[in-house]
Amino acid sequence: MIIIKQNDRMPSYFGYIRVSTVKQGEHGVSLQEQKDAIARYALAKGFEIIRWFEERKTAAKSGRPEFDLMLKELNKSTAKGVIIHKIDRSARNLKDWSNLGELIDSGVDVHFANESLDLHSRGGRLSADIQAVVAADYIRNLKEETKKGFYGLIKQGLYPLPAPLGYVDCGKGKPKELDPERAPLVKKAFLLYASGQFSLDTLTAEMYQKGLRNRNGRPVSRSGLAKMFKNPFYIGLIRIHTSNELFSGIHPPLISKTLLDRVNDVLQGKQVKKIVQHEFVFRKLFSCRQCNRLMTGEKQKGFVYYRCHTHGCKTSIREDNINQVVQDKLRRIIFNHELRHVLYKALQKFRETWFEERNNNIAQMELQLSHVLTRLNRLTDAYLDGTIDTTLYKEKKESLLIERKATEEKLALIKSENMNIPDRIQKYFELAESLYLSYKSANLDEKQELLKMVSSNCGVEGKNVVFMLNFPYSELEKMASVSSGGP
Numbered sequence: 001m002i003i004i005k006q007n008d009r010m011p012s013y014f015g016y017i018r019v020s021t022v023k024q025g026e027h028g029v030s031l032q033e034q035k036d037a038i039a040r041y042a043l044a045k046g047f048e049i050i051r052w053f054e055e056r057k058t059a060a061k062s063g064r065p066e067f068d069l070m071l072k073e074l075n076k077s078t079a080k081g082v083i084i085h086k087i088d089r090s091a092r093n094l095k096d097w098s099n100l101g102e103l104i105d106s107g108v109d110v111h112f113a114n115e116s117l118d119l120h121s122r123g124g125r126l127s128a129d130i131q132a133v134v135a136a137d138y139i140r141n142l143k144e145e146t147k148k149g150f151y152g153l154i155k156q157g158l159y160p161l162p163a164p165l166g167y168v169d170c171g172k173g174k175p176k177e178l179d180p181e182r183a184p185l186v187k188k189a190f191l192l193y194a195s196g197q198f199s200l201d202t203l204t205a206e207m208y209q210k211g212l213r214n215r216n217g218r219p220v221s222r223s224g225l226a227k228m229f230k231n232p233f234y235i236g237l238i239r240i241h242t243s244n245e246l247f248s249g250i251h252p253p254l255i256s257k258t259l260l261d262r263v264n265d266v267l268q269g270k271q272v273k274k275i276v277q278h279e280f281v282f283r284k285l286f287s288c289r290q291c292n293r294l295m296t297g298e299k300q301k302g303f304v305y306y307r308c309h310t311h312g313c314k315t316s317i318r319e320d321n322i323n324q325v326v327q328d329k330l331r332r333i334i335f336n337h338e339l340r341h342v343l344y345k346a347l348q349k350f351r352e353t354w355f356e357e358r359n360n361n362i363a364q365m366e367l368q369l370s371h372v373l374t375r376l377n378r379l380t381d382a383y384l385d386g387t388i389d390t391t392l393y394k395e396k397k398e399s400l401l402i403e404r405k406a407t408e409e410k411l412a413l414i415k416s417e418n419m420n421i422p423d424r425i426q427k428y429f430e431l432a433e434s435l436y437l438s439y440k441s442a443n444l445d446e447k448q449e450l451l452k453m454v455s456s457n458c459g460v461e462g463k464n465v466v467f468m469l470n471f472p473y474s475e476l477e478k479m480a481s482v483s484s485g486g487p
């Protein structure tokens with residue numbers, strides 16, 4: 001056998017190899033295999049490979065530095081041409097292919113090791129063009145598929161990204177679950193920030209003290225907290241940042257929408273007094289007699305005051321003063337057999353109207369919820385029909401999802417046992433020996449309920465507290481006054 005000696009005048013070529021990490025296993029064409037195929041081809045044709053260009057890229061990332069570098073070199077006529085493994089390695093997109101086409105036209109010799117195409121004949125070139133288009137389409141399709149997978153999961157209410165702080169990953173295709181260790185701390189952070197008594201800086205320190213750490217065991221930073229506070233994931237929604245779309249999640253919510261809203265009010269520097277106001281027993285029970293406006297509580301120098309907020313009105317009273325009047329009055333009512341009888345009758349009446357009202361509320365809210373769902377469906381239809389554009393669709397969808405969340409929360413609250421006020425009042429009367437003792441032993445919510453039940457139209461006139469009892473308590477108060485020899 002005669003071995004042909006390679007002489008100095010052998011035409012020089014580049015070898016171009018590209019390894020895609022996407023679907024690499026499927027193709028099974030490793031870098032070495034491509035290299036071998038090109039080398040075999042060069043040997044058969046009597047070409048010399050003077051330089052290799054090796055591209056290691058993923059299909060998702062754009063840009064091919066090695067390919068661009070090679071085009072530059074070819075333009076400088078450093079080599080006669082290039083040998084590429086296969087067309088789908090050379091034409092990641094049509095722009096690349098047209099660049100290559102220009103090179104061919106300008107005299108660069110392009111060969112494909114795995115395809116017998118004569119690129120200088122019209123038929124061969126056309127065939128290569130078609131293959132390039134197919135290759136480019138394949139890549140585009142691959143990207144679409146990846147996206148479909150991602151959005152497919154989101155549409156099922158799943159979050160295909162790492163779990164936010166306070167949740168744990170449970171595997172692909174499974175909803176995130178609450179992190180038993182961090183979830184309570186995350187919730188605490190929301191509650192503390194909502195109180196308005198912390199800045200992001202002081203809360204960062206506070207949460208560090210309480211032991212909140214991120215997944216890597218590091219302290220949660222100020223910006224980490226801010227990011228967390230804006231994430232609707234905690235109320236059961238999924239926001240996709242790149243497109244700013246909102247989806248309904250199937251993971252358990254950690255906090256209520258009300259709390260998230262309040263936290264964001266604080267973040268935006270809005271005045272937040274609601275939580276603090278709730279500590280005041282007599283809030284929204286007593287009105288300023290002069291302005292006919294309900295008074296709200298506030299703390300000042302260790303004392304609680306109720307104030308009228310009408311501009312220029314000076315009506316203000318200390319909580320101690322109201323409390324004194326209220327307790328004095330309640331103390332004078334003794335629960336005897338007769339009173340108890342009258343009271344239960346009153347409670348029975350209250351119960352009827354209360355349940356009627358509650359059922360009305362539930363029916364109304366369920367109707368509202370079904371309206372929201374219908375609108376969501378119609379919106380999707382309109383979007384698919386092309387009646388509305390993407391921006392409008394996203395905007396409307398977001399507001400509908402938020403409305404749905406809020407309605408669902410209200411509904412759950414109304415239905416909860418905790419909100420069965422008649423039962424609670426009855427239980428409380430059954431246990432109590434007297435109105436006064438009941439009042440003394442009640443918690444804040446119960447006190448408010450009791451006051452609403454026994455009195456109405458309470459007010460403050462100058463420095464005087466006006467606290468009038470409703471029937472039948474008013475009658476019993478009179479009876480007590482007579483028997484004790486009062487006026």
Ligand SMILES: [Zn+2]
Pocket residue numbers: 288289290291292293308309310313314315
């Ligand atoms: Zn006033």
